[in-house]
Amino acid sequence: MLFALAAFVALGVWQVKRLHWKHDLIARVDARVHAAPAALPPTARLASAAPGTLDYLRVKVTGTYAASQTALVRAATDLGTGYWAMTPLHMTDGRTVWINRGFLPAGTTVPQASKTTPSDFVSVTGLVRPTEPGGSLLQSNRPQDDRWYSRDLAALSQARHTGPAAPVFIDAQTETASAPASGKPAPVPGLTVIQFPDNHLQYALTWFAMALLSAVGIGVVWRRRA
Known part of the structure; x- marks a missing residue:
C-alpha cells in the first residue's frame, strides 16, 4: 500500500x-494561428524540425498551381463528407509545396477539382501541417487506385510525379488569384481543426x-x- x-x-x-x-502548447499554437503570416521556412528546417515545432505556423506563399496534379483525399468535416483538394504549388523561390485548397463535396471528381484551380499567379495564406503517411486509422491509401485517405505527401508526390516537394503541406485559409478559375463548386478553405484534449x-x-x-x-x- x-x-x-x-x-x-x-x-x-x-x-x-x-x-x-x-x-503552454495551446497558448503557443493560438499565437501562431493568429500571427501575421510569415514566409515558409527553408526546406532543411522543415525536414529537421522536431515534431510539433512548426505545426500551425501561419505562412504566406506565392506561385502557380499544377492543376493537372490535383488529388482528392477523403475528408469528414462540419460541412459533411467529401474530399480535401490537394494541389502542388510551384513557389516563386523554386520550391514545390502541397496546398490543401479546401473541402469539396462527395461526388466531386479529380477533373472537376482541377477546373477550380487558378491557372495564373496565386497567393495563399494558411497553416503549416505535417504529412500523414500511410492512410487513416481504418483504411490505407491505395495510390494504384487513386484512393487517398490521408495526406501522405511522399506518396502523393510519387503518384503525381511532382518531383521533390516540401515535407509539409499548407492548409489554405485564403487564396488570392490574379485569374480566378471558373470551375464550380470552389473548395472551401479555412476548415483546419485545432483541438487538443x-x-x-x-x-x-x-x-x-x-x-x-x-x-x-x-x-x-x-x-x-x-
Missing part, C-alpha cells in the same frame, strides 16, 4: 506537469484521490495492528 501511495502521487504530479505543458486536471485529481484512499487504507491497517 505504501508503494501504491507513492505511485499514485507520482502519477498525479506527472499529470500536473502535463497540464502545464498542454496549456485537455483532461489532465481530471486525471491528476483521480490519481491524488487514489493516493488519499491508499493513505486511509494504510491508517486503517496500522490501527488494527496496533
Whole structure:
C-alpha cells in the first residue's frame, strides 16, 4: 500500500506537469494561428524540425498551381463528407509545396477539382501541417487506385510525379488569384481543426484521490495492528 501511495502521487504530479505543458502548447499554437503570416521556412528546417515545432505556423506563399496534379483525399468535416483538394504549388523561390485548397463535396471528381484551380499567379495564406503517411486509422491509401485517405505527401508526390516537394503541406485559409478559375463548386478553405484534449486536471485529481484512499487504507491497517 505504501508503494501504491507513492505511485499514485507520482502519477498525479506527472499529470500536473502535463497540464502545464498542454496549456503552454495551446497558448503557443493560438499565437501562431493568429500571427501575421510569415514566409515558409527553408526546406532543411522543415525536414529537421522536431515534431510539433512548426505545426500551425501561419505562412504566406506565392506561385502557380499544377492543376493537372490535383488529388482528392477523403475528408469528414462540419460541412459533411467529401474530399480535401490537394494541389502542388510551384513557389516563386523554386520550391514545390502541397496546398490543401479546401473541402469539396462527395461526388466531386479529380477533373472537376482541377477546373477550380487558378491557372495564373496565386497567393495563399494558411497553416503549416505535417504529412500523414500511410492512410487513416481504418483504411490505407491505395495510390494504384487513386484512393487517398490521408495526406501522405511522399506518396502523393510519387503518384503525381511532382518531383521533390516540401515535407509539409499548407492548409489554405485564403487564396488570392490574379485569374480566378471558373470551375464550380470552389473548395472551401479555412476548415483546419485545432483541438487538443485537455483532461489532465481530471486525471491528476483521480490519481491524488487514489493516493488519499491508499493513505486511509494504510491508517486503517496500522490501527488494527496496533
